[in-house]
Amino acid sequence: MKALADPYGELKKKPSLPAGMRRRFRDRVLLMTTAECFARCPHCTRSFILGKTETVDTEKKLQDCIEYVRRHPQVRDVLLSGGDVLTLPDSKVMHLVDAFASMEQIDIVRICTRALVDKPERVTDRLSRALSRSGKVWANVHINTAEEAKRAAAAAAKLVNRGIPVSSQTVLLRGVNDTPAKMLALLKALSAARIRPYYVFQCDPVAGICERFSVPLEKAKKIEKYCAERIGGLSLPRFVADLPLSVRKIPLDLL
Numbered sequence: 001m002k003a004l005a006d007p008y009g010e011l012k013k014k015p016s017l018p019a020g021m022r023r024r025f026r027d028r029v030l031l032m033t034t035a036e037c038f039a040r041c042p043h044c045t046r047s048f049i050l051g052k053t054e055t056v057d058t059e060k061k062l063q064d065c066i067e068y069v070r071r072h073p074q075v076r077d078v079l080l081s082g083g084d085v086l087t088l089p090d091s092k093v094m095h096l097v098d099a100f101a102s103m104e105q106i107d108i109v110r111i112c113t114r115a116l117v118d119k120p121e122r123v124t125d126r127l128s129r130a131l132s133r134s135g136k137v138w139a140n141v142h143i144n145t146a147e148e149a150k151r152a153a154a155a156a157a158k159l160v161n162r163g164i165p166v167s168s169q170t171v172l173l174r175g176v177n178d179t180p181a182k183m184l185a186l187l188k189a190l191s192a193a194r195i196r197p198y199y200v201f202q203c204d205p206v207a208g209i210c211e212r213f214s215v216p217l218e219k220a221k222k223i224e225k226y227c228a229e230r231i232g233g234l235s236l237p238r239f240v241a242d243l244p245l246s247v248r249k250i251p252l253d254l255l
């Protein structure tokens with residue numbers, strides 16, 4: 001697959017979308033809420049984009065996003081991403097969350113964050129309580145190693161104990177987690193922390209990144225098979241690739 005600077009067309013928004021919104025899939029939209037992040041992942045798909053594109057940083061932009069969602073009733077899932085939405089103060093986080101959670105058509109408001117790993121003290125009891133109020137918030141965390149999963153466990157417990165589902169998306173990375181034993185250890189550590197392993201992605205085809213980190217497809221399939229033969233479905237994520245222009249994440253079996 002050809003590596004591109006901006007494989008998902010995130011740098012420039014489509015003219016039909018409000019500023020700061022991205023939409024690739026039918027039932028969900030993503031809001032770039034900030035260019036800040038707690039992590040500086042060397043494999044970050046958005047590393048060439050953050051700071052160069054508009055974020056939803058004014059009330060007018062937020063209202064435009066709400067209006068767009070209202071006009072598209074098939075949207076039921078809003079991702080508050082960036083960057084990392086939890087770099088914003090609680091009042092701004094909750095303003096964004098409540099704006100969408102209060103809409104009848106919305107079932108899920110996702111908090112996309114690395115705070116659980118890199119700044120666990122950010123997940124306070126007060127914030128966890130506020131996030132749990134609507135019953136619609138899910139937390140999505142980007143976790144790549146068993147050590148990171150263990151670091152995230154205490155903050156994850158605060159959210160899970162309030163009824164907020166916590167899931168992990170992992171990227172299969174050369175030299176980081178690309179052995180069967182390392183991946184199995186990660187999946188076990190996530191389940192032990194009550195963080196649901198959700199997806200393991202092939203490295204996105206971002207120029208300058210995938211050359212360094214991507215794992216050959218056949219090796220990825222072997223890692224998936226090894227894990228599937230050793231743990232149950234609750235601990236087993238879907239191993240997928242996120243291909244540009246695809247309308248869904250593609251399971252490795254289909255590639």
Ligand code: SF4
Nearest residue numbers: 037039040041044114
């Ligand atoms: S946590 Fe996500 S947005 Fe932040 S640097 Fe890592 S990959 Fe990029």
